[in-house]
Amino acid sequence: RKLKLQIKFAGRSIPVEVPDESSVKDLKCVLHPLTDVLPRGQKLISKGRVLSDELTLASSKLTDGDKVMLIASMGLHQGEAPMKREFPLPISRTTAVSTRGKSEKAVDSAARKRWEATGIIALSDSGLKSIPEEVWSCRDHARVLDLCQNMLHEVPIKISSLHALKKLLLSGNELSIESISWDGLASLKFLTVLQLNRNNLMGLPPTLGTLTSLKQLDISSNNLTNIPNELGFLVELQVLRAQKNRLECVPASIRGCISLVLLLFLRQVDLSYNLLAELPDTFGNLRQLKALYLANNGLKSLPATFFETCSQLSILDLHNTQITADLLRQLAGWERFDERRRLKHQKQLDFRITGSGDFDEGADKN
Known part of the structure; x- marks a missing residue:
């Protein structure tokens, strides 16, 4: 029999329907993607009683139509205080209006000559709503285009004219999947760094996989629910930052063995602050x-062969997951990973950076 419950949280009512033989812990897992609160950070209260994880909903005396209050523990709510911004806030609309007259006027000849001489077009924090026409005249001279912290709504097809571009920095704008000319980006065959973090992206197109020279891709702090399988074609990729999105599973391009073989150089992956419940066994093919940063997800375990196959891993962040240190010690290959981790900590100590001899990278001690 299914129960219809009303979950009271943050001033709103969330309707859920779950079998009455489900445990309270199962209910918390159902609420995770609906509230962004990790199961271990949820306290459920009904009729003045705190519900115990191990009990079923029936044995907890919940009935159809009952109201349940959810209280989120500080530090385990993915959408609140624990999320620290790693970059300055985008330019405010008030500031943009006050500087727009200056920043959006025609670029003088001295600036254009400087761009052509250095290959660096620096236009961050300029209050721009569109990319100045003068940028496109740089063509084969431009190596870096920095448009961070503006109010851009569009990246036009003209981006394809910057044939020699190696770094395209677009963080902190108002771009969506529809407003970017992905065909234009696909023409940038020498692009090694692409920053799209802190925009309004709710998806990414398969065209992303044509940027085969990319070494660093930052798509963090958007509203992505998935990443295209074509990610596996980015054969030069070394750093993937996808934290602070709404990803519920690891992209198929990382899960599939064939695509993983192509990702030979991937060295750093940040998937923290998402809605991941598990990692597939084939994740270990990232040799x-x-x-690997997995903090603030709903993970309960790692693949059994994870430490054996990820034989170069020395940093593993599991803060605010349900994975315990005891569980990790039971996995094959733990000892070798722990040795690499301690060696890295020792190197940090040698440079006067504090470290710890015990494993405290987010796994609970109990």
Whole structure:
């Protein structure tokens, strides 16, 4: 029999329907993607009683139509205080209006000559709503285009004219999947760094996989629910930052063995602050992986062969997951990973950076 419950949280009512033989812990897992609160950070209260994880909903005396209050523990709510911004806030609309007259006027000849001489077009924090026409005249001279912290709504097809571009920095704008000319980006065959973080992206197109020279891709702090399978074609990729999105599963391009073989150079992956519940067994095919960040997800375990196959891994961040240190010690290959981790900590200590001899990278001690 299914129960219809009303979950009271943050001033709103969330309707859920779950079997009455489900455990309270199962209910918390159902609420995770609906509230962004990790199961271990949820306290459920009904009729003045705190519900115990191990009990079923029936044995907890919940009935159809009952109201349940959810209280989120500080530090385990993915949408609140624990999320620290790693970059300055985008330019405010008030500031943009006050500087627009200056920043959006025609670029003078001295600036254009400087762009052509250095190959660097620096236009961050300029209050721009569109890319100045003068940029396109740089063509084969431009190596870096920095448009961070503006109010851009569009990246036009003209981006394809910057044939020699190696770094395209677009973080902190108002771009969506529809407003970017992905065909234009696909023409940038020498592009090694692409920053699209802190925009309004709710998806990415398969065209992303044509940027085969990319070494660093930052798509963090958007509203992505998935990443296209074509990610596996980015054969030069070394750093993938996809934290602070709404990803519920690892992209198929990382899960599939064939695509993983192509990702030979991937060394750092950040998937923290998402809605991941598990990692597939084939994740270990990322044999060059050295740093993996999984904090603030709903993970309960790692693949059994994870430490054996990820033989270069030395950094593993599991803060605010349900994975315990005891569980990790039971996995094959733990000892070798722990040795690499301690060696890295020792190197940090040698440079006067504090470290710890015990494993405290987010796994609970109990």
